Amino acid sequence: MSTMKNFVIAGVGRIGEYVAEEFLKLKAxxxxxxxxxxxxxxxxxxxVLEKxxxxxxxVTTVDYNAHDSLVSALTGVDAVVSALGGYGHKAQxxxxxxxKAAGVKLFLPSEWGLYSRGVTDGFYAAHDAVHKHLEKIELPYALFYNGMWSDMMFNPYAGWNIPQGKITIWGEGNTPITWTTRRDAARFVAHLLTHIPVDQLAGKAFSVEGDRKTLNELVEGYTARTGKRLEVTHLPIAEQEKIMKEESQFAFKGIxxxxxxxYDRGAVDLRTTSPEGVANGLWPEWNPKPAVDVLVEAYP
Structure with missing residues (x-):
């Protein structure tokens, strides 16, 4: 059983809100x-903060450039969970x-997606740079990955326009993808940090998988559940590769x-990209929500 009782979450944006709520359930x-x-x-x-x-x-208002004030805010804290995203990622x-100065026992940098350990090119190179900094200052840290957020990624920007009955898939759509809702990812992190001793967390990476489905399987599953037919268009993945080269890796289109x-290359299949394998077995009672259930609930 973990001895950590006092936690800090940095940021309450797209994932931090859920993480905060799950820790607060345990506080209650x-x-x-x-x-x-x-x-x-x-x-x-x-x-969200009011909630x-x-x-x-x-809630503590901080200036990430004010070191002493930040140290004061972290004094007496066992673990820090970073949910900083976008340009805030640099504040890590x-x-x-x-x-480190406050004596925090464990630091979780902001990951929440693809396996990034050792990735030194592309968007996730910034994550590897944070890992190296944590090692340099000798701050114990653990990494947490959950693949794609199934409650957020089925949108027109990713090719899913279900209200109009149209789906665009770049590539063949037969590559397995790890899907996890933000709520389920938050639940697992809260459980992990309150049930596993810190010495068994530090220096390790934990990948979880709420579901594992190809894009084609999701289309078929949604149609089977709802009876609604979706018009699927497959486009060459080279179109997205071209955008990657032309757009900044930190711009929305580039990301x-x-x-x-x-998706197409299999980099979001945590079963194959995580050398440690998936950590679902650490919490057999986890019961994450299947991706098709998420789709049906959002678009009944």
Missing amino acids: SGSVSSLTVLTRSTASDNA VVKLGAQ YQLADAA MAYLLVC
């Missing part, structure tokens, strides 16, 4: 002593330095192209 049951959310804005300016405060979180260096190419 007595498994967690405290949860602090670090933010650049005040609670009164953010509906987590009502659930029992403490300051966050890690402060965590989407990168992910769509990863």
Whole structure:
């Protein structure tokens, strides 16, 4: 059983809100002593922050460039979970330095997607650089991966326009992809950090898989469940490869192209890309939601 009781979450954007809520459920049951959310804005300016405060979180407004203030906010904390995304990802260096100075036992950098350990090119090279910094300052850390967020990625930008009955797939669509809802990923992280001793977490990578389906299987599954026919168009993956070369890897179009190419190449199949394998067995009762269920609930 983990001895960690006091946690900090940095950011409550696309995934941080769910992580905060899951830790707060454990706080309500007595498994967690405290949860602090670090933010650049005040609670009164953010509906999500207002919600987590009502659930029992403490919110601390921070300036990631103010080292001493950040150290103060992390003093007495057992583990820091980073949910910083986009340009905020760079703030993890300051966050890690402060965590080291404050004596934090474990740091989870912001991953929540494809396996990035050792990846030194493309979008995920920035993740590897953070890992190297954590090693340099000798701050214990663990990595957590969950593939694609099934409750977020079935949208027109990724080729899924279900309201119009049209699906675009770049490539053949037969490559397995790991899908996990944000809620299920958050539940697993909260369970992991409160049930596994820190010495069994530090230095390790944990990949989880809510479901594993190809794009074609998802189309077939959705049609079987709803009776709705979807018009599927297959386009050459070379179209997305071209966008990758032309767009910044940090621009939205560049990121989407990168992910769509990863779909086709098998880079989002955590069973094959994670040398450690999937960690679902660490919590047999996890019961994550299948990706087709997510689709049917969103578009009944």
